[in-house]
Amino acid sequence: MVSTVATRAPVLEARNINKHFGPVHALKDVNLSVRPGEVLALIGDNGAGKSTLINVLTGVLPFDSGEIIFDGQPVRFSSPQDAREHGIETVYQDLAVAPHLDAVANIFLGREHRTGGLPGALGFLDNDRMRKETDEQLARLRVRVPDIERRLVTLSGGQRQGVAVARAVMWASKVVIMDEPTAALGVAQTAMVLDLVTQVRDTGIPVIFISHNMPNVFQVADRIVVLRLGEVVAELDPKTASIEDAVGAMTGSMRFARGEANQGE
């Protein structure tokens, strides 16, 4: 499967991206690309620049120089909403849910179904339809939420995370990005998220997966890119590389050739 993936054109690509926060050079000439049907793990120590890269890719933050190519075209997403409209869904590290709303409202936040006719024009919501679609999608994705009409504050951290991940997976048509989606999760909920990652990959939609948990990364990734101090320092094949290699690259105790196998078509 990986071999065929390598021949496909990238969906989303970052070329020579630079980003500064004042004196901090958070991203240095970063190159990254994802192709349909692959799980790309992005790893690196705290402060390596993973979240910054994701924020740049999805229009949350502007960048200083470089290019983002989406579906073969240079783009600059003006906002996360813009990126979403292009089919890129993100689970942000600082969990972007509204805890006082229920799962249905969160999943449809910003894309509510309205009733038909005049009431719809006045903004009346079609709650029945949203509830039904949420039920169907969660069942399809095998995500378990105890009660989709309970406010998320009353759910466990893992269940809330499940809702955030399900929302991203449900709406994505091009790319799913998950920034540490399993950070706060127990064993069962982590298994659920990893299962979702592979489900999405198997539909052909690539996943960028950020995690500090090496066994999880090696379990789901087709390719691993290592960031260190804002630079891509290594690209590893999880089938041949070891966890020690990955940790070595992250901490800088091991040096790798800077393989950007995906550069050039």
Next chain:
Amino acid sequence: MSSASEAYDEAVTEALPARQRMLSRVSQSFTPIILLIIVLIFFAFEGTKFLSLRNLNEIAIDSSQLVVLTVGTTFVIITAGIDLSIGSVLILSSVVAAKVMIALSGTPEQIAAFEFPNQHIGIPVGLAAGVVTGLICGVINGLLTTRLQMPSFIVTLGMLGIALGLGQLLSGGTSVPNVPPAVQVDVGLKELVAVDIAGQHLRITPPIVIAYGIALIAAIVLNRTRFGRYTYAIGSNAAASRRAGIDVDLHLVKVFGLSGLLAGVAGAMDLMRFGTASVGSHQADNLAAISASVIGGTSLFGGIGTIGGAVVGAFIPTVLRNGLVIASVPPFWQNVAIGAVLILAVYLDQRRRKAEERM
């Protein structure tokens, strides 16, 4: 995946709800319970004098302005903001309404002779001018809060001073004289429906229709429309709402605009009910509305609140005042009692939430 995660979910699902749902059901009705207790106490001492239909009718009329203000405040607080300016905006709106009404109702000579040949134009336009004044103040609050990224506490505190000062400048610091009496006699006191039951005269007047009509519409908007959904979402997590594509700033301008608009409506109601624009009263209405909203279960941290609760909360001060007057207790006790109720209601509410929420 399966059995492990199922067992986990089941454990979570089973363990909490029974107790939680009970708790939240009980405590969501704290405010009505408090109100009921107050009513029962007055009833016990004053009997049917207090609980007469006629007196309840008066309470409904007396609460009308606070209900309108509390509805606006509740929207603002659900977004995790605060609007301290509503009392002053009410005053400014009623002064503007009175001035416009007088100017359009006749020539200065006619007005001085207490004649209002054009009052059929002056009264409606004047009332509308009051409402628009409130809307403008509210929109300015919203724009300053969002554009300058300042806390709404500060912006509306500034507006409190500005609107009050402008109202005093316009009115010369006193009640506006020569308001056409028809605004009170033929509008505010007009009996749209009047019935006599057992010798008691009951009436439905425009302030009742306006106040409870607004509360009903507001409850529907908050519960059933996208506007309401975004109001909760922004108060719950503004950053998440922004990432979900909601135009948070625009929505906040609308919500502050609504609060100002309703303060303007309450200002117009002042003219209808009392026939004059007074700059002396209403300065503490902001705190009365915030207390009513919070007593009714709205969380100052945002994301939580209902119109029904807020309206019940708005009844409490009126009922207390009314009952104390009937019982010939010095009305100053009202402030003491409302303060105690506020603290008690918020304490009970917090306990409930701690039990319910797991964050």
